[in-house]
Amino acid sequence: MAVRVQTEDFDAGAEITRLRLARPDTGAVAAFIGQVRDLNEGAEVSALTLEHYPGMTEKALESIIRQAQARWDIFDALIIHRIGTLNPLDQIVLVLVSGAHRGEAFAACEFIMDYLKTEAPFWKKEQTSAGARWVEARASDDTARQRWTENQ
Amino acid sequence: MLKVLYFARLKEALGTAKEDLPMPQGVTNILELMHLLAARGGVWAQEFDGCRPLRAAINQELAPNTAGFKDGDEIAFFPPVTGG
Numbered sequence: 001m002a003v004r005v006q007t008e009d010f011d012a013g014a015e016i017t018r019l020r021l022a023r024p025d026t027g028a029v030a031a032f033i034g035q036v037r038d039l040n041e042g043a044e045v046s047a048l049t050l051e052h053y054p055g056m057t058e059k060a061l062e063s064i065i066r067q068a069q070a071r072w073d074i075f076d077a078l079i080i081h082r083i084g085t086l087n088p089l090d091q092i093v094l095v096l097v098s099g100a101h102r103g104e105a106f107a108a109c110e111f112i113m114d115y116l117k118t119e120a121p122f123w124k125k126e127q128t129s130a131g132a133r134w135v136e137a138r139a140s141d142d143t144a145r146q147r148w149t150e151n152q
Numbered sequence: 153m154l155k156v157l158y159f160a161r162l163k164e165a166l167g168t169a170k171e172d173l174p175m176p177q178g179v180t181n182i183l184e185l186m187h188l189l190a191a192r193g194g195v196w197a198q199e200f201d202g203c204r205p206l207r208a209a210i211n212q213e214l215a216p217n218t219a220g221f222k223d224g225d226e227i228a229f230f231p232p233v234t235g236g
Contacts, residue, residue: 034236050235051160053228056212081235093236113236119214121228122235123160134161137205137232 001069001077003061005052007084012094019076019098026075030105032095032113038088040135043128050083050092053121057081064115068108074099077112081122111148118145153223154185159230162206165195175223182208183217185227205232 004010012033020029036048065077080094095112099105124135154173163169179185186208190200199206207214209228210221221227 052235053157053159053209053212053230056209056228059212060214117236118233120235121159121209121230121233123231124234125160134231135234137234 001062001065002079003058003065004078004080005054005057005061005083006080007082009082009091010080010094012091015078015080015094015096019078019096022098023075025100026098027100028102028105029096029098030102030109032093032109033091034093034113036086036088036090036092040126040128043126043130045088045126045128047127048086048090048092049125049127050081050086051123051125052081052083056121060120061116064112064119067115068097068111071111072099072104072108074104074108077108079112079116081116081120083122114141114144114148117141154221155226156185157226157228159228161231162199162229165199167195181218181220182210182215182227185221186217186229200229206230207232 012031016029016031020026038045061079065079068074068077075098078096082092086092095109097105097109118141126133126135154175155170156173157170158166158168176188179188186200190197207230208217209215210219211226
């Protein structure tokens with residue numbers, strides 16, 4: 001497992017290749033990439049600044065991966081999350097999960113993203129034409145996370 | 153001494169990112185600490201009166217309002233997270 005919080009961009013292709021070739025019994029690598037949109041809540045977004053809680057962020061992400069590993073038979077997982085100032089079309093987050101089969105890899109990847117969205121201490125501040133504003137948490141993210149406890 | 157940290161919108165509203173707080177008498181959990189901070193009045197009252205959604209962490213782990221802490225712990229307050 002690996003967790004990286006960084007200002008620099010990442011090369012999703014290179015990371016996928018690394019995970020894919022790590023062991024020959026790997027049959028699937030599921031990937032999620034989140035990117036900055038130029039529109040949110042009806043306003044044009046020119047830039048986004050991501051703040052986080054150094055120390056807790058890494059612990060939270062590692063804990064989320066451990067929970068996924070306890071729940072599904074997966075081989076490895078990687079989370080890269082960027083911080084600092086980003087612009088529309090910039091990549092924000094990468095989640096990769098490798099395993100023998102697609103089902104477990106897909107499920108674990110979605111689980112990790114749903115938990116990251118509600119438990120990892122990151123906060124977005126948007127620069128819009130109407131000024132800067134902190135992004136509000138969405139109820140739909142809580143609902144998405146809730147599914148995993150209800151289905152257990 | 154408690155190390156108390158504030159993040160994101162909360163940090164801006166309060167105008168401070170961290171403070172060292174001498175372990176207050178009779179305050180043993182998050183909710184009691186929130187009441188103590190709200191009693192400072194002004195923007196502190198607005199932020200800690202329970203009307204705005206707020207999350208807390210003790211020693212870098214999410215903690216419910218009933219969670220207890222002890223002298224030397226790191227307590228953090230922040231708005232609901234919005235990463236990803």
